[in-house]
Amino acid sequence: xxxxxxxxxxxxxxxxxxxxxxxxxxxxxxxxxxxxxxxxxxxxxxxxxxxxxxxxxxxxxxxxxxxxxxxxxxxxxxxxxxxxxxxxxxxxxxxxxxxxxxxxxxxxxxxxxxxxxxxxxxxxxxxxxxxxxxxxxxxxxxxxxxxxxxxxxxxxxxxxxxxxxxxxxxxxxxxxxxxxxxxxxxxxxxxxxxxxxxxxxxxxxxxxxxxxxxxxxxxxxxxxxxxxxxxxxxxxxxxxxxxxxxxxxxxxxxxxxxxxxxxxxxxxxxxxxxxxxxxxxxxxxxxxxxxxxxxxxxxxxxxxxxxxxxxxxxxxxxxxxxxxxxxxxxxxxxxxxxxxxxxxxxxxxxxxxxxxxxx
Ligand SMILES: NC(=O)c1ccc[n+]([C@@H]2O[C@H](COP(=O)([O-])OP(=O)(O)OC[C@H]3O[C@@H](n4cnc5c(N)ncnc54)[C@H](O)[C@@H]3O)[C@@H](O)[C@H]2O)c1
Numbered sequence: 001x002x003x004x005x006x007x008x009x010x011x012x013x014x015x016x017x018x019x020x021x022x023x024x025x026x027x028x029x030x031x032x033x034x035x036x037x038x039x040x041x042x043x044x045x046x047x048x049x050x051x052x053x054x055x056x057x058x059x060x061x062x063x064x065x066x067x068x069x070x071x072x073x074x075x076x077x078x079x080x081x082x083x084x085x086x087x088x089x090x091x092x093x094x095x096x097x098x099x100x101x102x103x104x105x106x107x108x109x110x111x112x113x114x115x116x117x118x119x120x121x122x123x124x125x126x127x128x129x130x131x132x133x134x135x136x137x138x139x140x141x142x143x144x145x146x147x148x149x150x151x152x153x154x155x156x157x158x159x160x161x162x163x164x165x166x167x168x169x170x171x172x173x174x175x176x177x178x179x180x181x182x183x184x185x186x187x188x189x190x191x192x193x194x195x196x197x198x199x200x201x202x203x204x205x206x207x208x209x210x211x212x213x214x215x216x217x218x219x220x221x222x223x224x225x226x227x228x229x230x231x232x233x234x235x236x237x238x239x240x241x242x243x244x245x246x247x248x249x250x251x252x253x254x255x256x257x258x259x260x261x262x263x264x265x266x267x268x269x270x271x272x273x274x275x276x277x278x279x280x281x282x283x284x285x286x287x288x289x290x291x292x293x294x295x296x297x298x299x300x301x302x303x304x305x306x307x308x309x310x311x312x313x314x315x316x317x318x319x320x321x322x323x324x325x326x327x328x329x330x331x332x333x334x335x336x337x338x339x340x341x342x343x344x345x346x347x348x349x350x351x352x353x354x355x356x357x358x359x
Contacts, residue, residue: 011074146255
């Protein structure tokens with residue numbers, strides 16, 4: 001019989017709630033332990049997932065006997081590095097939500113800590129588990145689109161979600177949103193490496209409310225001249241669906257293309273109380289009756305399977321570190337209005353960190 005796992009979920013808000021529920025439902029999980037500082041949310045999650053234990057003190061969870069893995073989904077993003085570091089040092093396999101860290105040295109430290117202890121360590125780039133994105137990657141790997149020359153992704157979320165994020169941490173649209181799409185583009189373009197970045201911020205309605213740009217447009221050139229364009233917007237008026245995201249993707253190769261409509265206009269829910277909604281349109285997805293719409297449940301189960309079967313995680317932390325270097329370069333580029341070469345020089349690393357934290 002396959003070994004069952006004991007897992008901890010730290011921070012059971014929106015994403016951590018989905019991850020905890022996925023763990024609670026899955027037969028690979030024996031004990032689920034949760035840490036959540038918001039008492040009302042903790043009570044809700046206790047009722048939903050019936051955990052073996054529940055606490056507001058995440059550090060005490062790491063000492064639970066027989067724990068195998070931690071899924072870290074707390075906010076603000078300043079918690080990611082210290083929580084992941086402590087979990088890895090406690091010998092746990094870790095799934096950490098993006099961003100991997102706030103500074104490149106922190107990311108390097110986490111990667112080194114995981115590698116030196118032989119632990120699984122992965123970052124929540126959930127969109128790789130979206131079937132449409134996976135199909136795009138397969139169309140590159142099977143050669144059907146030929147040599148991939150251009151990837152374009154434009155994604156918008158609503159300003160209410162933008163404000164939720166922007167009010168807890170001043171990270172740019174590239175760091176908090178385009179990060180998924182940069183990861184996706186590089187995944188399709190593997191093993192090519194990025195060499196050059198140019199980015200601009202479009203300032204608008206969010207300047208006075210959260211002090212962040214409405215959109216950020218970033219262009220990345222790869223080492224063979226292929227080009228990635230990513231637009232990340234966080235300013236659409238509220239409405240449509242809570243935390244809706246709308247995305248259009250184009251891949252163009254020498255022998256073919258893939259055009260992906262992920263705008264979520266395929267279901268219209270129209271009611272006299274709320275008007276028109278486009279449901280099932282969030283990035284992580286949600287449970288619907290006996291099924292799940294979206295990538296986060298599958299991503300969570302992939303991590304459980306990797307730990308139980310001792311197989312590789314799909315999203316390597318070095319991928320996340322590279323994406324981080326690119327969005328930091330994008331923030332620096334937008335700050336100084338110049339093209340930034342990669343890898344970042346030590347000088348540029350410092351300037352990029354300052355640029356990304358001064359948003
Ligand atoms: N993959 C995706 O599609 C996706 C989507 C949204 C967010 N995210 C990422 O996931 C992370 C979580 O985002 P969210 O929207 O779920 O946030 P959230 O604010 O809804 O949830 C975070 C939870 O952590 C809890 N918390 C805070 N400090 C804690 C502590 N010290 N110990 C225990 N619990 C603590 C909060 O009370 C809250 O319930 C973010 O870093 C974000 O970047 C990923």
